[in-house]
Amino acid sequence: MFRRWSNSLHDDQENDELKHESKINELKAALGQLSGRSLKYCTDECLKRxxxxRNGNVGKSKKMLEETLKWRSTYKPGEIHWKEVAVEGETGKVFRANFHDRHGRTVLILRPGLQNTTSNDNQIRHLVYLMENAILNLPEGQEQMAWLIDFTGWSLSTNVPIKSARETINILQNHYPERLAVAFLYSPPRIFEAFWKIVKYFLDSKTFQKVKFVYPMNKESVELMRSYFDVDNLPTEFGGKATLKYDHDEFSRMMIEDDEKTATFWGSSDKLKHGSSNGYSGAEVVAEPTSLAPPAS
Known part of the structure; x- marks a missing residue:
């Protein structure tokens, strides 16, 4: 009985793999001949995402991917250098953590209460840069990242405009599909509710389901978060036991090294010219990856 069930399960898995492979090949054919960075970008893993x-719809997936390729050719996310956005990172409002979640995913920590600039365009470029960097540092075989958002110090004065929030969400959903595994919003203040009531309508159903609110006094939400993270790795700001540190100088050095890896991956012949950055004490970050992950999407 168990053997028949096991064989049936194995057959179902093989059928799913064949269906995925067939869809990927169909999408490849629909896209036609690609070259250069577009060819390098459109790996099988990318097409699957x-x-x-788009729930397996080849036509909709093709349209979505073509729009991303067009966006990448103009926005050039892979060519943003740390020196261009380093000022945005001086307070550690967004950075890559020095730990992974229980599934081995790269973690981005966002602290909107530490907003330090007024240029919405450059704030978005900074976030795009760090998403690309998080993907660059994904462990082999891992496709997604996790976000931890700390609302300490957040107020309406540090809040991003609705227009910028919508643009950020559109970039995440349309050009980085299936890259976000989960986003934990930790202890948001009550005044955030009015902002959220507007922003949530910009989210598609899949992204909406990935957003989790966590309140320290709500046992169920805390347990959900701890099912994703080891409490010993989780910073105290998120209910864990670890110390959250951000050292802007150290983080900048790592980003500059990663800029060189990114340029090598994409075959950029431009020589990166790096300037010095002003520091803010304290961040531990993930060790350098031993190999490059698949291109970002």
């Missing part, structure tokens, strides 16, 4: 984002 776009298919998953």
């Amino acid at each position: 776009y298919l998953d984002a």
Whole structure:
């Protein structure tokens, strides 16, 4: 009985793999001949993410992917250098953590209460840069990242405008499909509710389901978060036991090294010219990856 069930399960898995492979090949054919960075970008894993984002509809996936390729050719996220956005990172409002979640995913920590600039365009470029960097540092075989958002010090005065929030969400959903595994919003203040009531309508259903609110006094939400993170790795700001540190100088050095890896991956012949950055004490970050992950999407 168990053997028949096991064989049936194995057959179902093989059928799913064949269906995925067939859809990927169909999408490849629909896209036609690609070259240069577009060819390098459109790996099988990338095509699968776009298919998953559009529930396997090849036509919709093709349209979505073509729009991303157009966006990448003009916005050039892979060519943003740390020196261009380093000022945005001086307070550690967004950075890559020195730990992974229980699934081995790269973690981005966001602290909107530490907003330190007024240029919404550069704030978005900074976040895009760090998403690309998080993907660059994904462990082999891992496709997604996790976000931890700390609302300490957040107020309406540090809040991003609705227009910028919508643009950020559109970039995440349309050009980085299936890259976000989960986003934990930790202890948001009551005044955030009015902002959220507007922003949530910009989220598609899949992204909306990935957003989790966690309140320290709500046992169920705390347990959900701890099912994703080891409490010994989790900073105290998120209910864990670890110390959250951000050292801007150290983080900048790592980003500059990663800029060189990114340029090598994409075949950029431009020589990166790096300037010095002003520091803010304290961040531990993930060790350098031993190999490059698949290109970002």
